[in-house]
Amino acid sequence: xxxxxxxxxxxxxxxxxxxxxxxxxxxxxxxxxxxxxxxxxxxxxxxxxxxxxxxxxxxxxxxxxxxxxxxxxxxxxxxxxxxxxxxxxxxxxxxxxxxxxxxxxxxxxxxxxxxxxxxxxxxxxxxxxxxxxxxxxxxxxxxxxxxxxxxxxxxxxxxxxxxxxxxxxxxxxxxxxxxxxxxxxxxxxxxxxxxxxxxxxxxxxxxxxxxxxxxxxxxxxxxxxxxxxxxxxxxxxxxxxxxxxxxxxxxxxxxxxxxxxxxxxxxxxxxxxxxxxxx
Ligand SMILES: Nc1ncnc2c1ncn2[C@@H]1O[C@H](COP(=O)(O)O)[C@@H](OP(=O)(O)O)[C@H]1O
Ligand SMILES: CCc1ccc(OS(=O)(=O)O)cc1
Numbered sequence: 001x002x003x004x005x006x007x008x009x010x011x012x013x014x015x016x017x018x019x020x021x022x023x024x025x026x027x028x029x030x031x032x033x034x035x036x037x038x039x040x041x042x043x044x045x046x047x048x049x050x051x052x053x054x055x056x057x058x059x060x061x062x063x064x065x066x067x068x069x070x071x072x073x074x075x076x077x078x079x080x081x082x083x084x085x086x087x088x089x090x091x092x093x094x095x096x097x098x099x100x101x102x103x104x105x106x107x108x109x110x111x112x113x114x115x116x117x118x119x120x121x122x123x124x125x126x127x128x129x130x131x132x133x134x135x136x137x138x139x140x141x142x143x144x145x146x147x148x149x150x151x152x153x154x155x156x157x158x159x160x161x162x163x164x165x166x167x168x169x170x171x172x173x174x175x176x177x178x179x180x181x182x183x184x185x186x187x188x189x190x191x192x193x194x195x196x197x198x199x200x201x202x203x204x205x206x207x208x209x210x211x212x213x214x215x216x217x218x219x220x221x222x223x224x225x226x227x228x229x230x231x232x233x234x235x236x237x238x239x240x241x242x243x244x245x246x247x248x249x250x251x252x253x254x255x256x257x258x259x260x261x262x263x264x265x266x267x268x269x270x271x272x273x274x275x276x277x278x279x
Pocket of ligand 1: 052
C-alpha cells in the first residue's frame with residue numbers, strides 16, 4: 001500500500017480518532033497537551049493577534065494586516081508566503097517557545113475559541129483582530145480543505161461533513177459558538193470584529209478601521225493608496241479558479257440531495273442574520 005493510502009483516514013471512525021475534546025470543544029491533534037501553556041502564554045501590548053475559525057479568509061486578512069501595519073509593498077506580499085510571517089499559536093511549528101522569543105511587534109495567528117486564548121488577551125493586554133465568514137461558504141471551503149489535507153484526506157460525503165459542522169464535530173468546535181463568543185467581545189477596546197464579505201464589499205472602510213485600530217496614522221491620500229494596495233491583494237486570489245463569494249449557494253443548488261443540509265444551515269443561520277442586521 002502506498003504511504004498516502006496508509007495514512008488515509010477514509011472512514012468516519014478513523015477521522016473521529018484524529019481529534020480530542022477539551023472542555024467540550026473538539027480540537028485538532030496538534031493542540032493536545034499544550035492548552036494550559038497556551039492559557040498562560042505571555043502576551044505583549046505591542047502584539048497583534050489574528051483569530052478566525054478556519055477557512056474564514058485568514059491568509060487574506062494576514063496579508064492586509066501585514067500591509068497596513070508594516071506599510072509593505074503588495075507585490076512583495078503577493079510573492080511571499082504570508083503563513084511564514086505569522087506563527088500559529090497552537091501549531092507544532094514553530095512552537096510556543098519560539099513564539100515567546102520573537103521580537104516585537106509580533107503578529108500571531110490562532111484558530112482557537114476566545115475562551116482558550118491566552119488569558120492576558122482577555123484582560124485587553126494586546127490587540128485582537130477577529131474575522132467571521134458566511135458559514136455557507138466556509139463549510140464548503142472547510143470540506144475541500146479536509147479532502148486535500150494529507151493528514152486528514154477526508155473521504156466522507158459533503159452531506160456527512162455538513163452534519164459534522166452542524167453538530168460541532170469538526171476541528172476547533174462549533175463555528176456558531178466561535179463567532180458568538182467574539183461577537184460578545186466586539187466592543188472591547190482591544191478587539192476588532194470584521195467580516196470576510198466586507199473585504200469584497202467595502203474594502204476602504206475595512207482598511208480605515210484597521211489603520212485606526214492599529215494606530216497607523218494616515219491621511220485621505222495615504223488611505224486611498226493603502227486601499228488600492230489591499231485591492232491588489234484581494235484580486236490576486238480571485239483568479240480563474242476562485243469562485244465568487246456566495247458560491248456555496250450554487251453548490252447547494254446543484255446538489256439536490258444536499259438540500260436538507262442547506263435548510264438546516266439556513267435555519268441555524270437565522271440567528272446570525274439577525275446579528276448582522278443589528279451590527
Ligand atoms: N488573497 C487571498 N489569499 C488566500 N485566500 C484567499 C484570498 N482571498 C480569498 N481567499 C479565500 O479564503 C479561503 C481560505 O481561508 P483561510 O485563509 O482562512 O484558510 C479560501 O476560500 P475558498 O476555499 O472558498 O476559495 C480562499 O479562496
Ligand atoms: C483540520 C484541522 C485544521 C488543521 C489546520 C488548520 O489550519 S489552517 O486553516 O490551514 O491554517 C485548520 C484546521
